């Protein structure tokens with residue numbers, strides 16, 4: 001179970017059914033709903049939409065604590081808990097961090113550095129890679145890497161595959177395989193189109209595979225010694241990490257995936273004061289990245305990164321300066337292309353501006 005509906009809390013409003021892309025919410029209006037697990041793609045949209053909750057104020061501490069315990073949520077959490085919810089794997093993360101025989105490597109997806117700030121009262125859109133890295137180091141992870149690095153590797157793979165399919169003849173159009181919910185949706189509903197999917201793993205899985213192989217070598221360790229954690233913006237990433245094929249190295253690429261909300265709970269549970277954190281860099285060398293990896297976190301970013309990479313692969317030339325406004329189209333201040341600079345650091349808190357050339 002990655003996403004579920006609490007039968008005791010669900011009012012049967014069916015607002016979640018309106019946003020479910022897979023028509024997986026089942027039940028009569030006004031009655032508790034269930035999830036058809038054969039259809040569900042674990043995207044978490046129902047979790048975002050649900051407004052029915054249990055809180056200490058509305059239901060009392062005993063009822064609230066019971067729900068918290070059922071869901072394996074840390075004791076310190078005090079916020080309302082909703083009828084639609086995602087699995088919480090923080091117990092596994094805590095266990096790994098406490099195990100001195102495990103070398104823990106954590107990776108963070110690009111979107112997390114923005115979303116995490118909201119959990120600590122910062123303005124919507126505040127970019128906090130430095131504090132995020134500091135929090136993860138303070139939690140005790142041995143290495144804190146940025147998923148932007150494996151995102152760059154993914155786009156080299158996907159870009160190369162796209163060029164090959166176009167120039168040598170292959171199944172087109174090619175669909176990205178980065179989003180596990182999308183992949184599951186296609187598998188469930190359009191299995192005959194599976195050949196259109198790129199064969200490249202998602203950044204999360206490529207990152208995990210690198211950490212268990214080259215990353216282990218860097219530390220003078222073996223893959224079995226590495227415990228790989230990922231912090232992702234999507235509930236389906238936990239499903240993806242558990243797919244049976246995601247262990248090419250002989251070890252699971254990712255041992256556990258948690259969401260941004262889970263990480264915020266963990267930071268609070270471990271008594272870390274977000275406001276007091278001083279910015280820290282992500283670790284190297286597996287934290288180095290270009291702007292192509294960064295823009296995975298915005299709508300259209302994967303496509304744009306693939307096109308940019310494909311351009312260089314085909315022409316052998318660096319892509320032209322896309323800061324030239326005459327080349328731009330699309331939304332105000334941005335474009336269907338976004339210019340990015342190579343960035344190996346974390347920096348401080350800034351506003352997220354996907355049209356900027358800063359990132």
Ligand code: SF4
Pocket residue numbers: 003019020021022023024025035039040041042043044045046047
């Ligand atoms: S997780 Fe996504 S697919 Fe599954 S029931 Fe919720 S909204 Fe529908």
Ligand code: SF4
Pocket residue numbers: 005009010011012013014015016017032033046049050051052083084
């Ligand atoms: S899970 Fe939440 S949004 Fe969906 S029907 Fe129940 S109360 Fe409404």
